[in-house]
Amino acid sequence: xxxxxxxxxxxxxxxxxxxxxxxxxxxxxxxxxxxxxxxxxxxxxxxxxxxxxxxxxxxxxxxxxxxxxxxxxxxxxxxxxxxxxxxxxxxxxxxxxxxxxxxxxxxxxxxxxxxxxxxxxxxxxxxxxxxxxxxxxxxxxxxxxxxxxxxxxxxxxxxxxxxxxxxxxxxxxxxxxxxxxxxxxxxxxxxxxxxxxxxxxxxxxxxxxxxxxxxxxxxxxxxxxxxxxxxxxxxxxxxxxxxxxxx
Numbered sequence: 001x002x003x004x005x006x007x008x009x010x011x012x013x014x015x016x017x018x019x020x021x022x023x024x025x026x027x028x029x030x031x032x033x034x035x036x037x038x039x040x041x042x043x044x045x046x047x048x049x050x051x052x053x054x055x056x057x058x059x060x061x062x063x064x065x066x067x068x069x070x071x072x073x074x075x076x077x078x079x080x081x082x083x084x085x086x087x088x089x090x091x092x093x094x095x096x097x098x099x100x101x102x103x104x105x106x107x108x109x110x111x112x113x114x115x116x117x118x119x120x121x122x123x124x125x126x127x128x129x130x131x132x133x134x135x136x137x138x139x140x141x142x143x144x145x146x147x148x149x150x151x152x153x154x155x156x157x158x159x160x161x162x163x164x165x166x167x168x169x170x171x172x173x174x175x176x177x178x179x180x181x182x183x184x185x186x187x188x189x190x191x192x193x194x195x196x197x198x199x200x201x202x203x204x205x206x207x208x209x210x211x212x213x214x215x216x217x218x219x220x221x222x223x224x225x226x227x228x229x230x231x232x233x234x235x236x237x238x239x240x241x242x243x244x245x246x247x
Contacts, residue, residue, distance in 0.1 A: 045103055048099075048103055049100060049103050049104060052096045052097075052099050052100050052103070053096075053100065055092075055096050056093055056096045056097060056100075056116070059089045059090075059092055059093045059096070060093070060120075062085070062089055063086050063089045063090065063093075063123060063127070066082045066085050066086050066089070067082075067086060067123075067127055067130070069082060070082040070083065070086075070127070070130060070131065070134070071130060079131060079134055079135075080131075082131075083127065083128070083131040086124070086127045087124065087127070087128070090120050090121075090123060090124035090127070091124075093116075093120045094117060094120060094121075097113050097116055097117045097120070098117075100113045101113050101114070144241070144244050144245075147237070147240050147241050147244050148181060148241055150237050150240070151177075151178075151181060151234070151237035151238055151240070151241050152178060153237075154230065154233045154234040154236075154237040154238075155174050155177050155178055155234055155237075157230045157233070157234075158174050158217075158227070158230045158231055158233075158234045159171045159174040159175065161221070161224065161226055161227035161230045162174065162217070162220060162221070162227060164224075164227075165220070165221070165223075165224045165227050167217075167220040167221075167227075170216075170217050170220040170221075173213055173216070173217065174217075174234075176213060177210055177213060177214070177234070177238065180206050180209060180210045180213075180238075181210075181238075181241055183202075183206050184203055184206050184207065184241070184242060184245050185245065187199040187200075187202045187203045187206065188203065188245045191203075203242070203245060203246065206242075207242045210238050210242070211235075211238070211239075214231065214234060214235045214238060217231055218231070
Protein backbone atom coordinates (compact mmCIF):
# COMPACT_ATOMS: atom_id res chain seq x y z
CA UNK A 1 0.00 0.00 0.00
CA UNK A 2 2.82 2.23 0.90
CA UNK A 3 4.45 1.30 -2.36
CA UNK A 4 1.28 1.99 -4.29
CA UNK A 5 0.87 5.22 -2.37
CA UNK A 6 4.37 6.07 -3.22
CA UNK A 7 3.74 5.43 -6.90
CA UNK A 8 0.49 7.32 -6.80
CA UNK A 9 2.13 10.13 -4.95
CA UNK A 10 4.96 10.19 -7.37
CA UNK A 11 2.59 10.10 -10.33
CA UNK A 12 0.52 12.82 -8.77
CA UNK A 13 3.61 14.79 -8.02
CA UNK A 14 4.91 14.20 -11.51
CA UNK A 15 1.56 15.23 -12.94
CA UNK A 16 1.63 18.34 -10.83
CA UNK A 17 5.16 19.07 -11.92
CA UNK A 18 4.19 18.53 -15.56
CA UNK A 19 1.22 20.82 -15.12
CA UNK A 20 3.40 23.37 -13.40
CA UNK A 21 6.08 22.97 -16.03
CA UNK A 22 3.49 23.18 -18.76
CA UNK A 23 2.02 26.24 -17.16
CA UNK A 24 5.49 27.63 -16.78
CA UNK A 25 6.27 26.89 -20.39
CA UNK A 26 3.01 28.45 -21.46
CA UNK A 27 3.61 31.48 -19.29
CA UNK A 28 7.21 31.79 -20.40
CA UNK A 29 6.12 31.34 -24.02
CA UNK A 30 3.49 33.99 -23.53
CA UNK A 31 6.10 36.28 -22.01
CA UNK A 32 8.49 35.45 -24.81
CA UNK A 33 5.78 35.96 -27.39
CA UNK A 34 4.81 39.28 -25.84
CA UNK A 35 8.45 40.31 -25.89
CA UNK A 36 8.77 39.23 -29.49
CA UNK A 37 5.58 41.06 -30.36
CA UNK A 38 6.81 44.11 -28.48
CA UNK A 39 10.14 43.85 -30.24
CA UNK A 40 8.42 43.41 -33.58
CA UNK A 41 6.18 46.36 -32.80
CA UNK A 42 9.16 48.49 -31.84
CA UNK A 43 11.05 47.43 -34.94
CA UNK A 44 8.04 48.26 -37.05
CA UNK A 45 7.64 51.62 -35.30
CA UNK A 46 11.32 52.46 -35.72
CA UNK A 47 11.12 51.42 -39.35
CA UNK A 48 8.16 53.72 -39.90
CA UNK A 49 9.97 56.56 -38.13
CA UNK A 50 12.95 56.05 -40.42
CA UNK A 51 10.67 55.95 -43.45
CA UNK A 52 8.88 59.16 -42.48
CA UNK A 53 12.18 60.89 -41.68
CA UNK A 54 13.57 59.89 -45.07
CA UNK A 55 10.47 61.33 -46.73
CA UNK A 56 11.03 64.61 -44.89
CA UNK A 57 14.65 64.65 -46.06
CA UNK A 58 13.63 63.98 -49.67
CA UNK A 59 10.97 66.68 -49.53
CA UNK A 60 13.50 69.13 -48.13
CA UNK A 61 15.87 68.39 -51.01
CA UNK A 62 13.08 68.96 -53.52
CA UNK A 63 12.03 72.20 -51.85
CA UNK A 64 15.58 73.53 -51.84
CA UNK A 65 16.07 72.63 -55.51
CA UNK A 66 12.76 74.21 -56.55
CA UNK A 67 13.42 77.33 -54.49
CA UNK A 68 16.92 77.70 -55.96
CA UNK A 69 15.53 77.38 -59.48
CA UNK A 70 12.74 79.85 -58.76
CA UNK A 71 15.21 82.42 -57.45
CA UNK A 72 17.36 82.25 -60.59
CA UNK A 73 15.09 84.62 -62.50
CA UNK A 74 11.81 86.37 -61.89
CA UNK A 75 11.15 85.96 -65.64
CA UNK A 76 11.20 82.15 -65.45
CA UNK A 77 7.86 81.03 -66.89
CA UNK A 78 7.90 77.97 -64.64
CA UNK A 79 7.98 79.94 -61.38
CA UNK A 80 4.25 79.59 -60.80
CA UNK A 81 4.52 75.80 -61.05
CA UNK A 82 7.60 75.78 -58.82
CA UNK A 83 5.78 77.82 -56.19
CA UNK A 84 2.90 75.34 -56.25
CA UNK A 85 5.30 72.40 -55.92
CA UNK A 86 6.99 74.04 -52.94
CA UNK A 87 3.64 74.70 -51.27
CA UNK A 88 2.56 71.09 -51.79
CA UNK A 89 5.90 69.77 -50.53
CA UNK A 90 5.87 71.89 -47.36
CA UNK A 91 2.31 70.74 -46.66
CA UNK A 92 3.35 67.11 -47.15
CA UNK A 93 6.32 67.59 -44.82
CA UNK A 94 4.00 68.84 -42.09
CA UNK A 95 1.96 65.65 -42.48
CA UNK A 96 5.10 63.51 -42.22
CA UNK A 97 6.25 65.40 -39.13
CA UNK A 98 2.83 65.03 -37.51
CA UNK A 99 3.12 61.28 -38.03
CA UNK A 100 6.62 61.31 -36.55
CA UNK A 101 5.28 63.06 -33.46
CA UNK A 102 2.72 60.27 -33.11
CA UNK A 103 5.33 57.53 -33.48
CA UNK A 104 8.21 58.96 -31.48
CA UNK A 105 8.30 58.33 -27.73
CA UNK A 106 11.47 60.24 -26.82
CA UNK A 107 10.79 63.80 -25.75
CA UNK A 108 14.04 65.18 -27.14
CA UNK A 109 13.31 63.76 -30.60
CA UNK A 110 9.74 65.01 -30.44
CA UNK A 111 11.09 68.47 -29.69
CA UNK A 112 13.30 68.22 -32.78
CA UNK A 113 10.25 67.38 -34.89
CA UNK A 114 8.34 70.34 -33.45
CA UNK A 115 11.27 72.59 -34.31
CA UNK A 116 11.34 71.17 -37.83
CA UNK A 117 7.63 71.89 -38.22
CA UNK A 118 8.25 75.52 -37.32
CA UNK A 119 11.22 75.73 -39.68
CA UNK A 120 9.27 74.28 -42.60
CA UNK A 121 6.49 76.76 -41.91
CA UNK A 122 9.09 79.52 -42.20
CA UNK A 123 10.44 78.00 -45.42
CA UNK A 124 6.95 77.89 -46.90
CA UNK A 125 6.31 81.52 -45.97
CA UNK A 126 9.69 82.59 -47.37
CA UNK A 127 9.07 80.75 -50.64
CA UNK A 128 5.65 82.39 -50.98
CA UNK A 129 7.23 85.80 -50.34
CA UNK A 130 9.90 85.17 -52.99
CA UNK A 131 7.24 84.19 -55.51
CA UNK A 132 5.12 87.24 -54.70
CA UNK A 133 8.15 89.50 -55.09
CA UNK A 134 9.08 87.91 -58.41
CA UNK A 135 5.52 88.24 -59.67
CA UNK A 136 5.61 91.93 -58.79
CA UNK A 137 8.97 92.30 -60.55
CA UNK A 138 7.64 90.57 -63.66
CA UNK A 139 4.59 92.81 -63.71
CA UNK A 140 6.83 95.83 -63.26
CA UNK A 141 9.07 94.72 -66.13
CA UNK A 142 6.04 94.26 -68.34
CA UNK A 143 4.93 97.81 -67.55
CA UNK A 144 8.41 99.35 -67.54
CA UNK A 145 8.86 99.91 -71.31
CA UNK A 146 5.67 101.97 -71.45
CA UNK A 147 6.71 103.96 -68.37
CA UNK A 148 10.16 104.49 -69.88
CA UNK A 149 8.61 105.72 -73.15
CA UNK A 150 6.44 108.21 -71.27
CA UNK A 151 9.50 109.46 -69.39
CA UNK A 152 11.46 109.94 -72.61
CA UNK A 153 8.55 111.79 -74.20
CA UNK A 154 8.24 114.02 -71.15
CA UNK A 155 11.99 114.74 -71.12
CA UNK A 156 11.96 115.57 -74.84
CA UNK A 157 8.97 117.89 -74.45
CA UNK A 158 10.58 119.57 -71.44
CA UNK A 159 13.83 120.17 -73.35
CA UNK A 160 11.92 121.72 -76.23
CA UNK A 161 9.91 123.98 -73.92
CA UNK A 162 13.06 125.11 -72.13
CA UNK A 163 14.78 125.83 -75.44
CA UNK A 164 11.77 127.86 -76.51
CA UNK A 165 11.92 129.76 -73.22
CA UNK A 166 15.58 130.57 -73.81
CA UNK A 167 16.80 128.30 -71.03
CA UNK A 168 19.56 126.49 -72.94
CA UNK A 169 21.48 125.38 -69.84
CA UNK A 170 18.39 123.85 -68.31
CA UNK A 171 17.57 122.17 -71.63
CA UNK A 172 21.03 120.59 -71.68
CA UNK A 173 20.50 119.38 -68.11
CA UNK A 174 17.39 117.53 -69.27
CA UNK A 175 19.62 115.44 -71.55
CA UNK A 176 21.24 113.91 -68.44
CA UNK A 177 17.97 112.43 -67.21
CA UNK A 178 17.53 109.61 -69.73
CA UNK A 179 21.02 108.16 -69.02
CA UNK A 180 20.07 108.15 -65.33
CA UNK A 181 17.24 105.78 -66.15
CA UNK A 182 19.73 103.52 -67.96
CA UNK A 183 21.95 103.52 -64.88
CA UNK A 184 19.03 102.65 -62.62
CA UNK A 185 18.07 99.78 -64.93
CA UNK A 186 21.64 98.45 -64.91
CA UNK A 187 21.93 98.67 -61.12
CA UNK A 188 18.61 96.86 -60.77
CA UNK A 189 19.77 94.06 -63.07
CA UNK A 190 23.03 93.67 -61.13
CA UNK A 191 21.11 93.50 -57.87
CA UNK A 192 18.85 90.75 -59.19
CA UNK A 193 21.66 88.74 -60.78
CA UNK A 194 24.39 89.15 -58.18
CA UNK A 195 22.22 89.97 -55.14
CA UNK A 196 24.60 92.86 -54.47
CA UNK A 197 23.03 95.15 -51.83
CA UNK A 198 25.30 98.04 -52.89
CA UNK A 199 23.19 98.35 -56.02
CA UNK A 200 20.25 99.49 -53.90
CA UNK A 201 22.36 102.36 -52.60
CA UNK A 202 23.40 103.22 -56.15
CA UNK A 203 19.77 103.27 -57.27
CA UNK A 204 18.92 105.62 -54.40
CA UNK A 205 21.82 107.95 -55.30
CA UNK A 206 20.80 108.03 -58.97
CA UNK A 207 17.19 108.66 -58.01
CA UNK A 208 18.22 111.56 -55.78
CA UNK A 209 20.34 112.98 -58.62
CA UNK A 210 17.39 112.96 -61.01
CA UNK A 211 15.09 114.51 -58.43
CA UNK A 212 17.61 117.32 -57.74
CA UNK A 213 18.13 117.94 -61.46
CA UNK A 214 14.41 118.32 -62.06
CA UNK A 215 13.93 120.40 -58.92
CA UNK A 216 16.66 122.76 -60.12
CA UNK A 217 14.56 123.63 -63.17
CA UNK A 218 11.67 125.10 -61.21
CA UNK A 219 13.11 128.60 -61.44
CA UNK A 220 13.59 128.23 -65.20
CA UNK A 221 9.95 127.39 -65.88
CA UNK A 222 8.31 129.70 -63.35
CA UNK A 223 7.48 132.31 -65.98
CA UNK A 224 6.35 129.74 -68.57
CA UNK A 225 3.13 127.88 -67.69
CA UNK A 226 3.58 125.40 -70.53
CA UNK A 227 7.12 124.51 -69.48
CA UNK A 228 6.01 124.38 -65.84
CA UNK A 229 3.33 121.84 -66.72
CA UNK A 230 5.79 119.80 -68.78
CA UNK A 231 8.22 119.81 -65.84
CA UNK A 232 5.52 118.35 -63.61
CA UNK A 233 4.93 115.57 -66.15
CA UNK A 234 8.67 114.90 -66.39
CA UNK A 235 9.01 114.65 -62.61
CA UNK A 236 6.05 112.29 -62.41
CA UNK A 237 7.46 110.12 -65.22
CA UNK A 238 10.90 109.94 -63.60
CA UNK A 239 9.36 109.02 -60.24
CA UNK A 240 7.14 106.38 -61.87
CA UNK A 241 10.09 104.70 -63.56
CA UNK A 242 12.26 104.59 -60.45
CA UNK A 243 9.29 103.25 -58.48
CA UNK A 244 8.79 100.48 -61.06
CA UNK A 245 12.43 99.51 -60.51
CA UNK A 246 12.26 99.67 -56.72
CA UNK A 247 9.05 97.65 -56.58
